[in-house]
Amino acid sequence: MKISGKELASEVYQDVQKKLLMLHQKKVVPQLVIVKSSNIDAVNNYISQKIKKGEKVGIEVKVVDMNERDCENRKLIQKKIIGLNKSANIHGIIFQKPSNSQIDEAIEELIDTQKDVDGFLENSFHKPPVYRGVIKVLEKIFNLEGDEFIAYLKTKKVVLIGKGKTGGQTIISGLKTEGFNREQLTIIDSKTSEVKKKEYLINADIIISAVGKLNPVDLNLFSKESILIDIGVHFDERNKIRGDFNEEDIQDRVGYYTTTPGGIGALTVAYLMDNVVNAAIHTIIN
Incomplete structure (x- = not known):
């Protein structure tokens, strides 16, 4: 089942608009x-x-x-x-x-x-928009929020493919702040053996791909019950933005998935705007 980042982003913007109304009044x-x-x-x-x-x-x-x-x-x-x-x-x-x-x-x-507002600094006031987007998608799938959602998420096997600064690292740091340990978050990178990749992916409940190239792993290793969240970005030969996977290749291989474009990217921009608004509110309060 496809999860639309655009639809979820519209929910974020509704909240942003409420905050903006208050700011504009001031x-x-x-x-x-x-x-x-x-x-x-x-x-x-x-x-x-x-x-x-x-x-x-x-x-x-x-x-x-x-x-x-x-x-x-x-x-x-x-x-x-x-x-x-x-x-x-x-x-x-x-x-x-x-x-x-x-x-x-x-x-x-x-x-x-x-x-x-990108949330890249170690002591940043803000959570990274990419991370917030991933969490929003998972909250939608599990129909849970807050502490109840985090507790449930910790019962799942999460596999992250790629650990670049703007993608994978934001997921790693975000989940660590929620108390995730190495048993709950497995990372696949260029040094991971093919045997280990197979072991991790076959048993994964949630796969987050943050590589930035097409098909970074064997699609046959995905479980039909798993969730695939694509946050990788690259440009194809026609200069069109693409993710780590083509929708037609994954739609029948996993239970839930996001696409690029129309997935995490839309949510990332929405949460970036939300972070900017929150920063503006903070200046008023302080």
């Missing part, structure tokens, strides 16, 4: 700043999605374009990020991936944890 317009250092199609595609969604819901989205020369100048980077941190009108800052810069982490570590 003359506060949440603002997100996207720092980019690359002009490749993937980056521009992601930024365009966020700008359009921000305009639609009432969040101002601005882009700070840093070229390669800028990114080689650490002092210039520090000055720009610190300036964004100090601005009371800016509530969220993200560094758009992928990028040509060799110092992405150095840039990200300068972002104020209150404004780290």
Whole structure:
């Protein structure tokens, strides 16, 4: 059964709109700043999605374009990020991936944890939007929320394929904060043997794929009762966004699944906007 990320995202936006109404009544317009250092199609595609969604819901989205020369100048980077941190009108800052810069982490570590709406920093005020999207899908499938959902999730065997920073690592860190241990979360990466992959996948209740290439594992290893959540992203030969699996290849192999596009990506943008709004609310309260 296909789980629509777009439908679930609409639920998130309903909550976002309620918060925005309160902010707008107080003359506060949440603002997100996207720092980019690359002009490749993937980056521009992601930024365009966020700008359009921000305009639609009432969040101002601005882009700070840093070229390669800028990114080689650490002092210039520090000055720009610190300036964004100090601005009371800016509530969220993200560094758009992928990028040509060799110092992405150095840039990200300068972002104020209150404004780290991507949730990548260790002490971030926010949970990563990707992680929140995955949890939303699972809550929908299990029809549970809160502590009851987490307790039930811990009874399941979760397998994560890939552990990149923007995908897999957000799932690892998110589940760790919920008290997951190594027995409850198994990770498959490039060093995992084929024998172990088979063992893990055949017995998995939930599979989260975060590789960024087509069919990273043997589809025959999926159980028809399992849940497959695809958070991997790549662009095909026609420059169209795609996930780790094609829908026609998996729809009859698993019990529940998400697709790309129309799956976790839609939820990720929704929760990014929610994080920006929450950051704006936090500035009012404090």
